[in-house]
Amino acid sequence: MMWKVGIVGAGNIAQIHGQCWSDLPVRLQGWFDVVPAAALRAAQTWGGAIFDSLEDLLADCDIVDICTSVQHHRDVVWAAADRGKAIVCEKPLARTVADCEEIVAYCKNAEVRLFVAHVVRFFPQFVAARETLLSGQLGKPATIRTVRAFGFPGGGHHEAAQPYGDLPRSGGVVLDVAIHDIDYQRWCLGEVERVFARGLWDAGIPQTDHALIVLRFASGAIGHIEASWAHKQGLSRTHLEIAGTQGIVEWDSRDKDPLEMATVGTGGVRKLTPYPGQDHPWHAELSHFVQCLESGEPFRVSPVDGLMAVKIAEAALHSIRTGRPVHMAKFRR
Amino acid sequence: MTTVRIGLCSLAHDHAFSYLKCLQRIPDVEVAGVWDAEPGVLERVARQFDVSIHTDLKSLLIRDLDGVIICSTNAHHRQHVEMAAPHVPCILCEKPIATTESDGLAMLEICQRTDARLQIAFPVRFAPAIVEAKRILDQGDLGVVYSAACTNQGSMPGGWFVNAALSGGGAVMDHTVHVIDLLRWFWDTEVTEVYAEIGQSLLHPGLGIDDTGLLSFQLANGIYGTLDTSWSRPPGYRIWGNVTLDIVGAEGVLAVDAFGQALTLTSEDTGRTHMQPWGASPDLGLIQDFVDMIRSGREPSISGYDGMQALRVALAAYQSARTNLPVSLPPCPRKRKED
DSSP: OOOEEEEEOOSHHHHHHHHHHHHTTSEEEEEEOSSHHHHHHHHHHHOOEEOSSHHHHHHTOSEEEEOSOGGGHHHHHHHHHHTTOEEEEESSSOSSHHHHHHHHHHHHHHTOOEEEEOGGGGOHHHHHHHHHHHTTTTOSEEEEEEEEEOOOGGGTTSGGGHHHHSHHHHOHHIIIIIHHHHHHHHHHHOOEEEEEEEESTTSOOTTOOEEEEEEEETTSOEEEEEEESOSOTTOOEEEEEEEESSOEEEEETTSOOSSEEOOTTTOSOEEOOOOOGGGSHHHHHHHHHHHHHHHOOOOSSOHHHHHHHHHHHHHHHHHHHHSSOEEGGGOOO | OOOEEEEEEOOOSTHHHHHHHHHHHSTTEEEEEEEOSOHHHHHHHHHHSOOOEESSHHHHHTTTOSEEEEOSOGGGHHHHHHHHTTTOSEEEEESSSOSSHHHHHHHHHHHHHHTOEEEEEOGGGGSHHHHHHHHHHHHTTTOSEEEEEEEOOBOOOOGGGGOHHHHSSSHHHHHSHHHHHHHHHHHTOOEEEEEEEEEESSSSTTOOSEEEEEEEEEETTSOEEEEEOOOOOOTTOSSSBOOEEEEEESSOEEEEETTOOEEEEEETTTTEEEEEEOSSOHHHHHHHHHHHHHHHOOOOSSBHHHHHHHHHHHHHHHHHHHHTSOEEOOOOOOOOTTO
16 A cells, blocks of 8 residues: 655754655645645645645545644644544644643544654654663663754845744744754653753743753763754754763764765865765665554554653743752653 | 973873873973873873873972972872972962862961962863953953853763762862852852752763763852753763853853853864864963963962862752752852952
């Protein structure tokens, strides 16, 4: 049987999903977006039809891929679950812990499968570092440090930046960017006991956000996250370091790439490392989703993983706001 | 030029050997003698360097020295500064200044009373990348600065460094003060609040002292940051450790790797690949600065007060880790010698 995929929301991340779905052995049925022009552009680029309503899209697919802005995740998940669809939901699962809890419970009751698209779990460098850790070569892990630093999304003035620019509503860089690191670090080191953070979330600086987050894991290990929307265009950086009793593993996007090119007139060095096939993080993520649907195996990211990442991110925002550490066992929001 | 006579008090800290080499490279500087409590260590230094050795510290201190460099264990700094201050006009003391606030204050007091000028050994201030970073920041190239994510990660030093009675603490005591000193110097500011997560024997099971530390701090000028002090570099790592600062501002970002100027060296001598520094040496910069202070009669560029303020942050970090709460640092009246 050929899975029929419908994509809800045709913004930035949906373009990458559209490309990957079109490479996978599924049928891309089409798109729905509250901005019809966005759905049209996506359909013209990646194929599939344009649906006039969410209901029409749901009536014509088996898999619903939710790429809307985070505020709409809950309503779209519920509608998809009501129709018994298999669901891919972009991260963060929802804006609030309460919404996440409702989503998780609703999908469980409806007996539909829900995959939260925490794509960092599919980046080959990050997968390899975790496998190194699990192989025992690092001994017992003691510290984990990650950096995810970009410019403000949407180029600062683009229409797409508007939902992000409303930091209280969007949750800013903590909910959108640090959530990747929170999920990855938790995937590597287990549950988080305590969170302390400083950042610009409530600093009121337009088109700017940044956070430095300290995590204490139940195992005793210590985590650090730098998440930035203050790095301006062209200054992005991703970094990973895990140190344990027996060794250390590191990766940095500033290091030399396996393929780099500089040409006359363009200036600077372009990193051109290819991510063929299963190395392509989004391809790997959606391919994994389909495989798990077919085999019945659990997803690499469970609904509760999606919920916990939001809960820890909310704790970080609470810490930024109050200046106090948050003990996860006592954190109710 | 008259010869500057400098004595070396204790070789407990490995930096002593580096400082000796630096002293020998500076013209018109004489190593007037070396004291250490361990006769074996003295014999070793006598074999390696052409210096006179002393088994009695007092006998060295009264030899009409222009300056003395104190490289004893952290817990002995106070005793040695108190012995030196009445006899020697200029003192360079290894970091951290002391292991307790009261010891540090006593050192400041004796130096004030005896008119001895006390400098603290923060050589990282003399790393070329740091000097240039300071210039860039002074120039305002980053615009309003928001944050500084910093590391001073290193290898586990062993020896007395892991004996709390002599060191005053592990990784947090060892590696908080360098970076905090840089931040205070960059922006002429103070740390107002510290939160810390600290791990005992996390990286080195059975070590019996903190070897993992992550500080989150607020500066008085509005900049916030973090500092990783962990001894997380295993034996065989390509370099002993690092001092890095990733600074984010409204107009740009600045990534500083103070010890990043190094060749990659692979040798069958060591059986591994490691980093070999090139260019200006921070230790030499520090010692030249100390000699310049002796010659010119000026105040130290890194004062005992600077040493105290950095120590207070390390002590506050330990307090925070005990309580799991942020610790406020009271704004201290600036007690510089010239005031």
